[in-house]
Amino acid sequence: MTAVTDAPGARDAERARDAAVPGPDDGEGFSIVTAGLTKRFRSGQVAVDSLDLAVPTGSVFGFLGPNGSGKTTTIRMLLGLVTPTAGSWRLLGTPMPGGMNGVLPRVGALVEGPAFYPYLSGEANLRRYDAADPSADPRTVAARIGLALERVGLASAAGKRYRAYSLGMRQRLAIAAALLGPRELLVLDEPTNGLDPQGTREVRALVREIAAEGTTVFVSSHLLAEVEQVCSHAAIMRAGRLIVQGTITELLGGEAMRIRVRTPDTVRAAAVLAALGLTEVRSDDEEVGAVLGTAAPERVCAALVADGVAVRGLVVQRPSLEDVFVGLTGEGFDVDG
Template sequence: MTATAEAGAPVSAPPPPAEDDAIATRGLTKRFRGGQVAVADLDLTVPRGSVFGFLGPNGSGKTTTIRMLLGLISPTTGSHTLLGTPMPDGWATALPKVGSLIEGPAFHPHLSGEANLRRCDAADRTADPRTSRRRIGDALERVGLTAAAGKRYKNYSLGMKQRLGIAAALLRHRELLILDEPTNGLDPQGTREVRTLIREIAADGTTVFVSSHLLAEIEQVCTHVAVMRTGRLVTQGALDELRAGTGARIRVDTPDTGTANGVLTGLGLTDVRGSRGEISAELGELPPERVCADLVGAGVAVRGLAVVRPSLEDMFVELTGEGFDVDG
């Protein structure tokens, strides 16, 4: 796990890009004409095989980063590798192995999903037309649209539209899939569909890099995350490690909060907070079963006991002192 201080100074120097990184950026910076710095000195490390959540509020620089990663805009300074290949020299090698969904694909509303994919496939000059039917069939099956293949695009639900966009990105084998806000505008059902699809794609061995401003939605599928704020990296790393680094709390439901307070304090737990019928404290290194045993031993009526890990959103607030829905 690495963290970047509020002032932007890296806490530790990033390791050099490794062959087994799906994406590595070093000092990636984009200053738009007019002086706006959309992305500042970004050091991202996306391990191969990860589902990497690239998270941040609106305007925090996610799309600008993705556009640089895909070569759609040039960085002002900095460098990056894709699948171990340094850019920009390696576009021809790396890009065929990278699928992307950015800013909604342009599909024809009156054509079926299948016909739209035929157009996408035909536009790829490197794809063999003789095997087109199989590629399209496979892609539709992969995103669960086989039954709706003949339906017109305009009659697709938002979730189906998004899945068709992912199918287009998967018309050929990809080692890396980059998705920009794939759940944007989707209802809970559509969001679930896309999440499930991301899991399945990752299970097949494809690294998935997915941006979102909705922490809670994406943290459920990610193995790793990076969190952006106003163009700067706030934190990145394996989700498990990030979670382990932030203190879990133990929460006890009990009518005996006074006695419980004494037990928790006696065990050395800190930040003990009580209200009617409930008391909580930072758990630290203590096993929760030890806390439970001591509470019961002291005669505290334990009605419920839970270990509460902070959500990504809680972590973001802790790291930045701000709520996540701030405008960049």
């Protein structure tokens, strides 16, 4: 792919990149599509390496990866805040960067945490955000701010100073700023970062509500369990490269379910599981584990009892996104980069 430049011939390069963006009907049915999107810094570091991403319209899409995996750099390129070294992309079916002015008013974004005036109220802060938008109609500012605050559950705290807001309230105010106008796409970069469990639940519920209204939500996060609860689709990044993407069901389908049996008869239990065709049978103290495969858990339990095994507990473990990541990379996900 050709790098984005201002040199003669750059428009031809842009047209070539736009034509190369994949997707049915040139991206129809996708809110975000990238082809070979790359960012290489002057130091030689490749932050994002040939990213091919497809975010279906109407999805809640989790963009996952350890800190330093290229998630925020990708978001900055998508929103025109950073110039790609190579590659092409479309937002809401429109080739970028040429269509930025027409598309960005339809996109709300929260990138790297909220920034507000601490001594102003939530409403006053939103007025300043709104005034910075050249496409906003000043005649309807009060109605739009009221609606945005109501959508995020802050209508009763509109007059409260920002410095008195909890972390969860601050994140919700930032999302309200991103929702001051009608949005077809909402991009959230680490929206639960630094939040306590209550604040995390608040943001999670808000994302679900926004998605239910038909807005495509693109959520960047390093919290796998959190994304697994709220997203319909996901992609996993590692060291700037895309490892895998698809629906949550597809991603979890790549890992087999496991069964764990608590029993004092570990030797006999292990023999029963092996006889049933279960694989990777392992014993540890008073517990035996194995890959369940196609065997029904109730059949396994019945076979253990029929063989005289004293079963104290039986648990079927479904795979998690962390299991998928470890299976693909051989390492844990709690990595700083």
